[in-house]
Amino acid sequence: MKSTTALLAAVAGGVALLSGCVPNAGIDTAATVIAVDSSDDACTVETDSVASGTVTFRVSNSGERVTEFYLLGEDELSIVSEVENIAPGASRDLTVLAQPGSYFTVCKPGMIGSGIGQSSFTVTGDAIAVSEDRERAISDAVANYTAYVKTQAAELVPNVQGFVDAYVAGDDDEARRLFPLVRINYERIEPTASQFGDLDPAIDYRKPGAEAEGLEFTGFHRIEMDLWLDAAVANYPDETIIPLDAAGRQQIGQKLVDDVTALYDAVHADDFELSVSDITNGAIGLLDEVAAPDGKLPGEENEFAHTDLYDFYANVEGAEVAFTAVRQIALDSGDDGEALVAELDEEFAAMKALLSTYGDYEGGFVSYDTVSQDERNELGAQLNALSEPLAQLTHAVLGVDPAE
Structure with a gap:
């Protein structure tokens, strides 16, 4: 990767979004799809809240520079997950298993700098359990x-x-x-x-x-x-x-x-x-x-x-x-x-x-x-x-x- 990351941790303490867990029976496992538009001067996320479960951020680049999209932890520093190298006119999916908590979304046109359009993002509902x-x-x-x-x-x-x-x-x-x-x-x-x-x-x-x-x-x-x-x-x-x-x-x-x-x-x-x-x-x-x-x-x-x-x-x-x-x-x-x-x-x-x-x-x-x-x-x-x-x-x- 050729973009500077903000924190050292692969998964920061307290960040449970990428838990590696799999839903048990009774949980709807169809991914919730959230549209994200990354332009040269904005990062527009379709919604700022979602229920826990499998979530796909569908990131479209309407700008003129290659971009990337980040999901940050509650501390606004830890990188929970990311999708990079989205060319102008292209789209990419970032799929995660969303556990309850507070997060932030941000885009980075040009894949340099601190990013733009950082916004809060909340996951509600119950934690997702796993089978043994x-x-x-x-x-x-x-x-x-x-x-x-x-x-x-x-x-x-x-x-x-x-x-x-x-x-x-x-x-x-x-x-x-x-x-x-x-x-x-x-x-x-x-x-x-x-x-x-x-x-x-x-x-x-x-x-x-x-x-x-x-x-x-x-x-x-x-x-x-x-x-x-x-x-x-x-x-x-x-x-x-x-x-x-x-x-x-x-x-x-x-x-x-x-x-x-x-x-x-x-x-x-x-x-x-x-x-x-x-x-x-x-x-x-x-x-x-x-x-x-x-x-x-x-x-x-x-x-x-x-x-x-x-x-x-x-x-x-x-x-x-x-x-x-x-x-x-x-x-x-x-x-x-x-x-x-x-x-x-x-x-x-x-x-x-x-x-x-x-x-x-x-x-x-x-x-x-x-x-x-x-x-x-x-x-x-x-x-x-x-x-x-x-x-x-x-x-x-x-x-x-x-x-x-």
């Missing part, structure tokens, strides 16, 4: 996926250290070789990383994003710019871009090591928690990372190195792992869940097969600047074919067990 079997399945899914996140973070730290060592030592050929490979672990879990305040901006913001938010340009892409300096000079002809000296390399390299170590510490902390909705919404968030205007599909993510296909594949892998974690829960939700799982199995396989025609991690992917617009359109069409059913996963997982 479904609760156990959800608990296992969350535990398994949390372990995966911790493993990816654990692999990231030494990999980044090796990359930085080569960069600081002036071994640019080795550093260029390692650059796309060390990003794989990060790209697989990026929605989780973005939950921790300034870590994602420090680790993975591109130059325009950092400058737009008044942040220091650091992390992977700062080193990328230095390693592919000729491309950087060509991309920014009106700026004076010079290579970093040894001290500058040491400073920027050590900061990246420190930041990914902080990410490791955060996901291994005793109070680190994920909910089942973090998993399902994070899956679609990973595909949003690919399709975003500054993402992999348009070739903007790694604008100097053109290694976007490595990131693209890693995002798809991360989304598939998230889907796999809750796959059985979706299957158990009834005929609709079974059909959705079958479709997702097919579309994930098709997406990975198409990407594999451009290479792999071991042998390398082709430079993305050699991928034609027609080929990018084909990748985009398959990405859409995968994203559309994946956007339904949260509702399927939060649906009632037909046996209840």
